[in-house]
Amino acid sequence: MRKHIVILGAGFSGMWSALSAARLIDLHQQKDIDVTVIAPQPELRVRPRFYETQVEGLTAPLQPLFDVTGVKFIQGVVSRIVVENKQVIFSNAASETQCVHYDRLILATGSHLDRSFVAGVDRHAFDLDQIESAAVLEQHLNGLAQCEDSPARNTVVVCGGGFTGIEMAMELPARLRKLLGEEAKTRVVVVERGPMAGARYSQALRDVVMQASEELGVEWMVNAEVEHIDADGVTLKDGQKIASKTVIWTVGVQANALTAQIAAPRDAQGRLHVNHALQVEGHDDVYATGDVAYAATDDKGNHALMTCQHAIQLGKFAGNNAAASLLAVEPLPYRQENYVTCLDLGAWGAVYTEGWDQQVKLTRADAKKLKLSITSELIYPPKAEKATAFKIADPLAPFV
Structure with missing residues (x-):
């Protein structure tokens, strides 16, 4: 049978x-x-x-x-x-x-x-969760230049400072300048409920993320929780409001x-x-x-x-x-x-760490080169050749 x-x-x-x-x-x-x-x-x-x-x-x-x-x-x-x-x-x-x-x-x-635990996320926030929703975000960003110049148009709020939130935030300054012009007063803000940027990561990794953030002009609002999101932007639980036409949800x-x-x-x-x-x-x-x-x-x-x-x-x-x-x-x-991280930090470069204690091994251009190799080669499917595919599919074959 x-x-x-x-x-x-x-x-x-x-x-x-x-x-x-x-x-x-x-x-x-x-x-x-x-x-x-x-x-x-x-x-x-x-x-x-x-x-x-x-x-x-x-x-x-x-x-x-x-x-x-x-x-x-x-x-x-x-x-x-x-x-x-x-x-x-x-x-x-x-x-x-x-x-x-x-x-x-x-x-x-x-x-x-999970978009259910904060009001307005399902109606007013973008995300990178699926390829369809990521495409909607990209289309929206590409259309911002057609909107009237304003702080809300020029401000992107990224909710969540995990790996996805960090990589998206670091990508945005250069992308916004390309889309809106070098003279536009753009602003990228990461809203993080933790006590510091990258609170879940090693001190060495946090230091690199903060260095890149400062050089790229990415702002962090820590100890901050989102109360609700609407068409005008984000309202935090302390009552503070951030005007924005682009709110990106990366948590839950x-x-x-x-x-x-x-x-x-x-x-x-x-x-x-x-x-x-x-x-x-x-x-x-x-x-x-x-x-x-x-x-x-x-x-x-x-x-x-x-x-x-x-x-x-x-x-x-x-x-x-x-x-x-x-x-x-x-x-x-x-x-x-073996556990490694390779975090894209936009125009600044990247950071590569090894071990669960996240020891920083490479930064800037060297780490960026490795990141590109990982995301454009290593994680892709093997060639449609039986012997090649089966060799790589062995659980005991070297990976990282």
Whole structure:
């Protein structure tokens, strides 16, 4: 009887889950295990680059890669997971409701921004959450020059000083000057609820971010919380108002809502608790990976972050282990002890750190060169060549 591995999602973790599972099946020369990916489109959307321009082109096709590796792709949107019957319910490209059975399920559906806890975010704020919303922001920025010159037109407020907020904020001064002219009195403000810029990061990384902010003219408002957002800008909880036609929301990332359909422990961001094989607690036939997995990276108390760096490796281990369970071979315990960051700081350059303590190793042009290499090469899918793809899909192959 044929066995079926079903993977929900074609992002970084979903794509690598599929390739890794197909690799192990091929290695054992098994012909009776199918690997299927269900996602809205057969393409990788390069989310870490959504703060850049020409965002609609930041995709990579996956169908040729799936074809050469024997992975089946179904275009569809999943609505239900029926764990007790091992079924996935989805709407196909023709909006018809269909059902597929699985022997092993890999949940790789990613994350989204929660816009519900601050009034006006859903109606008046832009975001970089999905390629469609990032394209709307880009179109809006490109149209600002057609608006009457005013402080509101020239001011962009970035809500949240995490990595996404920082990279977007640092990109903006040069972009605004290009769009509005060198003489425009532009202003970029980061609203951060923490006590300092980059409060969650190492002192060394914070120092670099602040140096870049000062040289680029990016302002930080710390210990500040947003009360509401409207067409006129942002109102903070202390009553202060910032007039702006462009408010960008970057906080409140949550795991995809499908995680709630699995009766298992979840963290505050909705990520499912998994064991070292990335099996969801209490569900040996369900694996979670990428942004929907709360996974220990080592034995020191560190857990995977919602980053493509972790999603790629999580995907490789999840796919391998789902296939291993059907092949009756030992799984590979997920480990990712090396952790690095490479943060784009706009025209200033970038900063590269190593370790969970974020030791700064490179800055400015040297770090920028590395950043460009990572985002334009390393994180993209491999060539549509079976041997090449399978070599890289090995969970134990060097990554970072």
